[in-house]
Amino acid sequence: MREYQFLAKFVTHNRPPRPDEPPGQHPEPAAEAEAPDWLGVYVYTPHYRPVTFAVRPSQRDAATVLRLVRRHALGVPDGLFDTVVPLFPQRFDAFASFIRFPSVISGCGDVGSAAIVLDLSRVGGRYFPTVLPRRLSPQALVDYVTPLTWHDDQPLIFYVGCRATPWPPQTEVQLGDGDVITFVRNPDARFARLWFEGLFTPGAIWAPLHHAPRLEESEGICVLFREQRFCFLHHHHPGGLTAAAIVNRLGLSPGAVATCAFPVDDLEVQGEHCPFVLAVAEVLAPGTGRVSRADARDVFLLLDFRPLGLKPRFVHSHYPALHIPSILARFDVMLPPAFQVAVAGGQRRGEDIYVESSQRLLFYAEPAGTQHAWEEASSPEQASSSGEGQPADSVEQLALPVVRPSQAPARRTLEVGDLSDFVRRGAVSVNVSPDALSDQPSSLMVPCSSNATTGGELxxxxxxxxxxxxxxxxxxxxxxxxxxxxxxxxxxxxxxxxxxxxxxxxxxxxxxxxxxxxxxxxxxxxxxxxxxxxxxxxxxxxxxxxxxxxxxxxxxxxxxxxxxxxxxxxxxxxxxxxxxxxxxxxxxxxxxxxxxxxxxxxxxxxxxxxxxxxxxLQSASGWDRHAPVQGPPVLSFNSYLLLTDGMPRVYVADSTRRGFFSHDIALTLGMTPGVPCIRAALPRPADVFMDGIPIANILVVTARQARLPCPPAKAKDARIIVFLDQRRVCQGFTWRLLDNPWVEVQPLANQFYDTCPEGHIVSIKGGVVENRDSGPVLLVDDCQILIIDYVEDLSEDGSSRPPSTDGADDPDATEDPDGPDSTDPFDGVVSKASGPLLAARNRSRSPRPTVAPGFGSLAECGEPSQTLAVPSKPTALHRSPGTWCPAGQAKGGGGFL
Structure with a gap:
């Protein structure tokens, strides 16, 4: 009962009253549900990749769901993130979204810190969690997110939580744990304001695991240089992301740097997955001094402050030891008086930590006064002898489900150009088990099976x-x-x-x-x-x-x-x-x-x-995986696909004329500067390669939409632009100008049936489906992307079947292969997954879901949304959460095609 009461407070944990919220906004939770259902769950953690799974609580109430999420959510060191609160507002309808963080951050800083989520998806950025001061000025918040958004003439405005109006620019921002700060540029922009408590009202729909929307992310390398952090994304460097390219972008001489790469598979940098951290330190260039650096020892230590709500940092030295108080002072790490900093990794001797080579150290908070072996010794010598060979705060004691810091396979100093041993653009990251860790340099490769037997002749x-x-x-x-x-x-x-x-x-x-x-x-x-x-x-x-x-x-x-x-x-x-x-x-x-x-x-x-x-393939000679990928030179990713009122074209921007971007595009197209309206796809697609050139974003340049209200116009042009990604049907990109914020599904699908192959139907991904008397429509946002695809029609052979929403009566349900836990019915059932789970079927040509933490995945573009499979003529449609298809032709499993 005590645990139940304790968890119930998470519903409004640290939630300051909102003066603009009318009474009655919080719906009353239902006391009890008729039967337990599966509920898809998203858990966000600052500086960690989001994890996703499903819970099946025995009681349909907030406290039970929160307890299951807090107990079973993986993806972080065990026991260090003790607080879970729901997001405000929720990200997806019929799913639960939470943020997880250490409670110690509430006392950090002068005004305390809050774990919040920044939603930049409508201004060219990502949706990601972070830690910010509980009180800060609006301008400071805007300055923080501006580098993460696309440049635009309109200023940024933001909403905190479920506010119906933008935050006043003269009022100090007050944040609470779980707040979602939504940034837009258009004051008329719409977004859902979903409450966590709404999931527990009578009749509320819970969506199961295999209907969960995909999460968008790109993969890159986190680069730490001096006191700065950079994120180099692989799709910005189609020729391969090498150490030489990174050093060149930092403006450094290749011979005047020392580098070290650390595998950190669960790291997220402002919404981008960075499975590797590259630490870059400046050293004397060869020939600068009279003494050679050939015998110099470079020790890199990656300081993982994420359990304290801070981003990772690094230290470069030539002596394998670290003084903890000095490090805390250097990086301004301050905890409340009731806590002290503990470190996992290395050999602890008093206030020093000794290491054998470059490695990763995990910093976390523990109650003040906690005694350790090195403190019980009467002298540093006794501490050394009594604790020799025993890592302080060992990972085994913490039960960390990640790389053990004392054995983290940090790469020794890299020569410029051999970072490709560690990462290659588009390569698949491999989770290394702790037993496989060694002190040898690691390389990133795909383990491939082969029927050939390794022998002396191979x-x-x-x-x-x-x-x-x-x-x-x-x-x-x-x-x-x-x-x-x-x-x-x-x-x-x-x-x-x-x-x-x-x-x-x-x-x-x-x-x-x-x-x-x-x-x-x-x-x-x-x-x-x-x-x-x-x-x-x-x-x-x-x-x-x-x-x-x-x-x-x-x-x-x-x-x-x-x-x-x-x-x-x-x-x-x-x-x-x-x-x-x-x-x-x-x-x-x-x-x-x-x-x-x-x-x-x-x-x-x-x-x-x-x-x-x-x-x-007859011999191993001639192959060189370090050779650069052939193709166009990297142009700082300044190429854009322009969709105009006529023919599309690729435009390469001049990076030195950022302030004249719109002006230069107009001149290139032979238009009067200031006349055309230029709109960018939001979020941008990260995998476009047109005419053999990597594309930064898709832009619509048109004179059909008024850029600014001018006489005799009295109001702003309210029409919206929608992008159509037709690459999967071999037709590139195009766009539509809509008078209303919706698209009629059947007329759009009929445009593609002339080229639709036999045995397939048209699939439309994006937007939110709404069934009207005239037929289904897709509710869309301005500059949203709709993805067109051909998917196999499984209705003819009878291999399809309607999706199951609870998995209880489905013999092929994959959410809980072992069934409910009969030993503890109150705990319900938790299901982890490695991908969006689709019901089994005999044949399918739909794309397989991507593997990400939990079932989250890299979306091609756009906000995670529903998928519509549309017949060649109007047909009555029925709804199942997450997927739409013609009545009588339900797709098995209902996943995203």
Whole structure:
């Protein structure tokens, strides 16, 4: 009973009264539910990746759900995050969202700190938790988030919690634990204000695990330099994110730095997943002094302050010891008087910690006066002898479900250029078990199974495999291969290694033939349903430094091919196909096959050098996974896809003219500066690769929408823009200007049925579905992206079945394979998952869900939303949480297609 009463207070924990909230806003929770249901749960933790799972409480009340969440939520060191409160407002309807944090932060700082969530998804940023002072000025808050948003002429305004009006700019901001601060630029922007207590009202719908919306995140590297922190995202560096690229971006000389990489798989930096931390320290460049640094010892210590609500920092020294009070003073770590700082990792001797090499130390709070072995000794010498070999505050005592700090495999000092040993763009991160940890340098690779038996005649090596999908950023995977190896064997390994969420729209892998260069293995991905066209790899590196996959008709003339590539047929180019030594003549009608390499060269050059993948796989020689990925140079990711009133085009911005961005775009399009309205997709898609160039964002540039109200106009143009991502149906991007904030589903879907393959139906992802008398509509936000896809129609063979919302009567339910725990019915059941769980079915060509913490995943773009599978003619639709499909054609499992 005491625990029940204690947890009940979390519903309004640290919630200051809101003067603008009318009475009766808090719905009264239901006393008891008829039967226990599954409830999908999101748990956010500052500086950690969010975790997701499902709970099945025996009683349908807030206290029981909170107790289950607090007891079973993983993803952080056990016992260090003792407080869980619901978010205010909730992020998703029919799901529960919480924030978890150590209670000690409430007494940190002059005014205390609060664990809150910043929602920047409507201004070009992310949705992520953080810790901020309980009281701060509005300008300080805006200054903090501005670098995380897209540049715009309109100022930022924000809402705290469920306020119906923006926060006044002259009033001090007061924050409580669990507050969500929502930033917008449009004062008329709409967003849901959902209350946690609403989940427990009579008739409230609980959505199960397999209907959960996906979480959006990108992957990068957290770089610590001096007292600053940077996040380098992989999709900003299509040529590969190496130490040389990072050092160059920091403006440092490669010979004047020492670096150390730490694997921290659960780290999140302002909404971006950063499984590695790269610490960069300045040292004397070679030749600067008279004494060589060859024998110098560089010791890097990663100070993990996240259990104190702070971001990680690092220390670079030449002596393997750390004085704790000095470190706390240097980084301004201050706890309430009732607590003291404890450290996990290293050897504790008094107030010093000794380490053997570079490693990670975990700092956390414990009650003041806690006695330890080194404090019981009468002298430092006795402490050393009594505690030698026994790590202070060992991870085993803390039961940390992460890398043990005393054995963390921190990479020793890296030479510039070999960071690719640690991370490669698009590679899959591997969770290393504590038993596998060693002090040897770690490398990031995909463990691939192979049927070959390792023997004395086989040679094993690591190679880099690249997958090219039209209009998507190339994917990169590090594979361990036993040579000699067959092409089919390598293809199976690559298929197993591919990130599930990147396995887009049922793709088949074909090796590029011939391979344009020797160091990597290149593949192209072709949709299984594609018939009238195919996918080829187009190599124009000798012309404009591009290498890309393209959709082409199965037969084309040379001039038509050049136009498809984006080159002028009037210029003198040579086109080589089929690996032939002579170029195709202008009169040739070219026939294409999947995976064919088409090479375009300036006139006068000889035939391109090429090899066959089958020949390359006969030996380990010639492979170089450190070789740069071929393609366009990195342009600081300043390229944009412009969708205009006419033809789309790629625009490369001048980074030195940021303040003239809109002006330069107008001049480029031949428009009068100040006239066109420029709108960016929100959130931006992070995987766009158009015309062989990585794209930072999609922009609509139009004169059809008024930029500012001008006479005789009396009001602002209220029409909204919607982006259509049609890459999965081989049609690129387009946009719509809507008079109302909704899209009629059937007319939109009918536009794609002329090209929809047999046995498939049109799927629309994005927005919120609302069923009206005239038919279903999608409620959309301004500048939102709708994703169009073709999915297999399973209604004909009877393999589909309606989704189950509770999993109790479903023999294939995967949320709780062991069933409810009969030993403790009050505790209910908790289900963890590694991906959105879909009910079993005989065949499916829908993309597999991505694996992320819990079932959260990287969304292609946009706010996590519902998916609509639309028939070719109007049909009555029925609703199941999270997924929409025609009545009588319900998709099994109801997941996101």
């Amino acid at each position: 040679e094993q090596s690591l190679i880099e495999a690249l997958v090219y999908v039209p209009h998507f950023l190339p994917e990169s995977y590090t594979l361990r291969v036993d040579f000699p190896c067959g092409v089919e064997q390598l293809r199976l390994q690559l298929k197993e290694a591919r990130i599930p969420d990147r396995d887009l729209f049922s793709l088949c892998l074909f090796p590029a033939s011939p391979q344009p260069y020797r160091e990597h293995a290149l593949f192209v991905a072709v949709p299984t349903w594609l018939q009238d066209r195919t996918v080829v790899l187009c190599d124009t590196r000798r012309v404009d430094d591009r290498l890309q996959a393209l959709y082409v008709w199965r037969q084309l003339s040379v001039s038509s091919l050049l136009r498809t590539v984006g080159l002028d047929p009037a210029e003198d180019f040579q086109v080589f196909v089929h690996g032939l030594a002579t170029p195709a003549s202008a009169q040739h009608l070219l026939t294409f096959a999947p995976g064919m390499t088409v090479t375009v060269l300036p006139a006068g050059l000889g035939a391109p050098a090429g090899t066959m993948l089958a020949d390359n």
